[in-house]
Amino acid sequence: MSYPLSVTPMELFLTDEVFNKLEAKVIQAGAKALLPERIALAWHLRERDTQRALRMAEQLLAELPSEPSSAVLRLQLLRAEVHWLFADLDAAEAQALTVIQQAQQQAKEQADVLVLVMADAYVLLAMIAGDRGDLIQRRAGFDSAAALAAGCGDEFRLEFAQLGGALAALRQDLVAAVNQWLPHVRRRLSQPAHPALHLMCNEFLTFQALQQSDYATVFQLCSHTVSSLARAGMVRQVAMAMTTMGVAFSKLDDHSQALDWMQRALDLARPHGWPLVLGLALLQFGHAQRKLGALDAAQQALDEGLNLLAPLSNSRAYAFGLLYLAELQLDLGLAEAALQTAGRFEQADQPPRPTELRLSAMEVAALALSKLGRADAAHAAAQSALALAETAKLPLQLSNALSTLAILHGRHPLPAPAGMQAASPALHYLHLALTAFPPELRQSVPPSLYDAIAAECARLGDSHQAYAFGREARAASESVHRQDATKHAVASEAKFHAERAAMLNETSTTLERLSLVGQEITCQLQESAVYTTLDRHVHGLLSAHYFAVFLLTPDGERLSLSYGSEDGLRLAPYDVALSHPSAHTVRCALLRQDIFIDVDPTERPGVLLPATQPTLSAMFIPLLSGEQLLGVMSIQSTQAHAYADRERLIFRSLAAYAAIAIANARNYRQLEATLLRLNQAQAEVHQKNLELESAYQSLTNISQTDPLTGLRNRRFLELNISAEVSLTLRHYLNWQRRQEAGEVPHTSGPADVDLLFLLVDIDHFKRVNDNWGHPAGDAVLVQMRERLQQACRDSDFVVRWGGEEFLIVARSVSACSAHVIAERIRVSVAQRSFEIDGAAPLALSCSVGFAALPFIASQAERLTWQEVVGLADQALYLAKHGGRNAWVGLAATPATATMLSLNSLTHATKGAVEGGFLRIESAAKAE
Structure with missing residues (x-):
């Protein structure tokens, strides 16, 4: 039997719909099936049924002449991809390079077909490099594939390779890659395209969202990948998306949901037996089990995952697995085993691990050595971690290293550190661990650090400092509780989206299948x-x-x-x-x-x-x-x-x-x-479906509404304020460009485009609770809603900020009219008494502090909206200490724009006013 030596250009991926038609055609034709269609079926089975694809490839290669035609090279490339899927990276790389070399030597009349084979081989080389953790070679492989696809006019392969390169760039330099590729990714998602391209775009946005802890976006993207893009023929990526979904739930401390999604990834990947996908899901599964206290189950999952990933010991996934295992062994009291596992990070035959993981492993080693009674070695390991953290300039890891030293000094009689001024070495290191957090990360200080300092102060007999740091610990705990509540809300919303997407996908799949079944029956x-x-x-x-x-x-x-x-x-x-x-x-x-x-x-x-x-x-x-x-x-x-x-x-x-x-x-x-x-x-x-949509809308409204007053809450503001800030800044940037072009005269700024932030606090509210009880205080807060809404426009945001504080965001106003709005609010509260059950009408007043965004008209982007709210808070403080029943506003002066740092505006407001960098607007009324 003779065969043509070349086949038509092969698609990189087929949708399930097109694939099913191809498979049915080949099966129906049987032995009479055409060679190109049989090769195409084998090629597109590589992720759907890898073993079947390999069997078909071997059979076809046995039938074809041995000359390296495009058909033979395509099947050899399929064989290389099977090696890659099963983690035999060396064999996969060697075969892919052989395919490229042989394709370059073939006749020019087969140029387009052979060039596309080479392009796909470079895609495979990029994926191999990615599994090895070599981001530079990964990007180079995709760049080579893109260049070849562009030369052949294959738009799909060009776009696929470019998105693959964008993903590699994202892991090298997040900020630069986002600036370069994010507009392109969003534009591609807005256009009809093969689901494989949308899946790549989702992977880009998912990685970005994970780095920014934007878990709601992670859930949305992964749900879309699992429900709508699972028919792209990219089974491996869909399983990875399920694992990512589990990781996001784990980050939100919803480990039960995390286990559920990781189990889905395992169920999808196990029939295929791919080591990387299975191993990664097992590692995350074991990590979540450890968080839930199921240590034996965690041990089993981590051991199986690391065994599968052994051929990929250079990968980041394997490094995470080692760290998870060392932490688990420490929890199990297996200090010697934890020490050995942590030591595998520094083996000479391994590439350098990511610094964050190395530091975590060094801290585990120090604690393990401590449990083994080897105090000096533990101290040396902790000092090495401290030096590495200082060199790498990683504040969170630096604080962890210092805390580890404090633990060691608390356990063992070790030499005091040089220059120690604290009452004990442990207290010395704990104070350093606290100061390791820069101002912008101070809200991230864990309550346990404050508790540790308070406990050490109490042990040393310093009750005053113990009490002070105990208060800091409680404040940090409250902050953590608020963050936990936010996490819970995000996780609940994500669970709803994920379940809804799964149900819609299952229903859609069932109806599609029923339709086919009905046709067959009838x-x-x-x-x-x-x-x-x-x-x-x-x-x-x-x-x-x-x-x-x-x-x-x-x-x-x-x-x-x-x-x-x-x-x-x-x-x-x-x-x-x-x-x-x-x-x-x-x-x-x-x-x-x-x-x-x-x-x-x-x-x-x-x-x-x-x-x-x-x-x-x-x-x-x-x-x-x-x-x-x-x-x-x-x-x-x-x-x-x-x-x-x-x-x-x-x-x-x-x-x-x-x-x-x-x-x-x-x-x-x-x-x-x-x-x-x-x-x-x-x-x-x-x-x-309509009922699910209604339930989702109700859940969204509840999560963004204050239950007592019915006003919007902070979550609502955080979800909606960015668009308003962007609109205001866009007006100012356009105004500046028109000024520079001489289109408009030089003025203080465009009219009626400012955002005004007014913080309102009820004066002497504590007396209401003390004299009439908390129900009376609640009644006052509820009645404040009516007064504030009467004083504000329907377009303004009226937000319950916390306690007796309210935040009004007046949109599309001029900053010069702020005092008018503030006075209207003050009068609205002061002129009407509050009705309280069982008591005479109660006269109350309020104080108002305000500031506008942009704060500096010529430098519209210098202060964020959160910093402007901070200035409004400082103004409220001045109004309170100026006698109450008053309003105070803070505004920039010509000198403000010359300041190199604006931190003193909120941290040293009084000095900024005295120095001429802030201008106060105020009006006080007698209470």
Whole structure:
């Protein structure tokens, strides 16, 4: 048999829809299938069924001539990709390089086909480099693939390679890659494209969101990847997205959800046996198990994951696995084992590990040495970690290293550090650990650090300092609790999105499959074929050990078992009279109603039909063709509660198809009536979708609303303020450009585009709670809502900021009108008494502090909105200390723009005012 030596250009990926058509065509053709189609099927099976793809490739290579034609090179490249998927990176790289070398030597008349083979080989080399942790070579591989694809005019491969290069760049320099590629990624996502390209875009945005701890975006992107982009033929990436979803849930301390998503990744990857995907999911699975306290299960998962990743010992995933294992061994009290595992980070034959991971391993080693009683060695290891953290300028890791030294000095009599001024070495290092946090990260100081300092001060007898740091620990704990609440809200919202996406995907998949099943059933013209087709699909879609179809006899007096099977064996025919007093099939036929039965498993199970096994769940559906009763269809299960709404919907649909097929086999009548039943079933699914959308909207509103006052809360502001700030800054930048171009005269700024932040605090609110109780205080806070809303416009944000403080964000105003708004708020509160149950009307006042954004008109972007709120808070402080029932505003002066650092505006406000860098606007009224 002769074959052509070349094939047409091969697609890099096919959607499932196109692939299914290709597979059906090849299978139907059998031995007559064309060579290009057989090669294409093998190529596109590489991630769908890797072993089958390899078998087909070997068979085709045995049939083809040995000359390196484009067909042979494509199959050799497939073989190389199989090596890559199974972590044999050296073999994969060698074969890919051989393919490139041989393709370069071939005749020019096959140029385009061969160039695309080379492009795909460079993509594979890039993926191999990525698994080895070599980001430079990964990017180089994608760049080479992009250049070859551009030369052939293959837009898909060009875009795929460019996005692959963007992903590599993202891991090298996050900020630079985001600046360069983010607009392109967003533009690509907004356009129709192959799902593989959208999946790559999602991977880019997911990595960026993970680095920024934007877990809501991670959930949204991963859910979209799993639900909508899983048909791109990129099974490996979909499994990785599931693992990423689990990591994000773990970061939010929702380890149960994390385990669920990692299990999904394992379930998807295990049939394929790919070491990297399986190993990574197992490592994260084990890490989450450790967080939940399931240490034995964590040990098993980590051991299996590291064993799978052993061929990839240079990878970042393997390094994480070593760290997870060392931490687990320390938890298990296996100090010697933890020390050995941590020591594997510094082996001479391994490439340098990421600094953050090295530091964590060094700290584990120090603690392990301490538990082993080797104090001097532990101290030396901790000092090495401290030196590395100082050199790397990593503040969080530096604080951890100092805290580790404090722990060691608390456990062992070690020499005091040079220059120690604290009362003990442990206290010396704890203070240094606290000061390691720069001002911008001070809110990240863990409460445990303050607690440790307080405990050491108490041990030393310094009760005053112990009390002070105890207060700091409580404040930090409250901050952590607020962060935990935010995390919980994000996790709850993400869980809703993920479950909704999974349900929609499952429903869509089920309906698609039911549609195909219906076509197969209704095209049968022989009743025996209808029954066998029904039997196959019933067992494929539902839990059923028993399936039967009863048809009404011509005399209309009996139901006859036309088809029945139990555990794969055919049942002997028998009849049931319609006069039977208790048969469920008879009741279903006479009532023409669905019957669903759940038997209590604690009771002795009965036998619903002769010769059947004991049944705990059963469904009976009448087979109706219009008004005509054809019979009854039934399935039964030995599982309790096997048939919920989804299963009932599926079985109703199958019964509808069965009735149509049986009626068609007899006379092809009443087809439209049964199809209407399927439309009703689809309408039920649509209604469920509408209910889910409504539930999601309600959840969003609840999470952004203060439960006491009904006003918006901080979460609402954080989600919505960025757009307002961007709009204001855009107006100012346009104004500056027009000024520079001479299009507008030089003024203080554009009109009515400022954002004004006003902090409002109820004066002497503590007296209300002290004198009349907290219900009275709550009543005052609720009534403040009406006063503030009356004083503000509908377009303004009115936010419950905390306690008795409110924040008003006036949009599209001029900063010069701020005092008018502040006075209107002050008067609105002061002129009307507050009504309190059981007491006379209560007269209260408020104080207002305000500042505008941009704070410096000529340098609109210098202060963030959070910093402007900080200035408003300082103004509120001045109003309070100036006598209350007053407003104070802070504004920039010409000198403000000359300041190199603006930190003193909020940290030393009084000095900034005295130095002429801040201008105060104020008006006080007698209380």
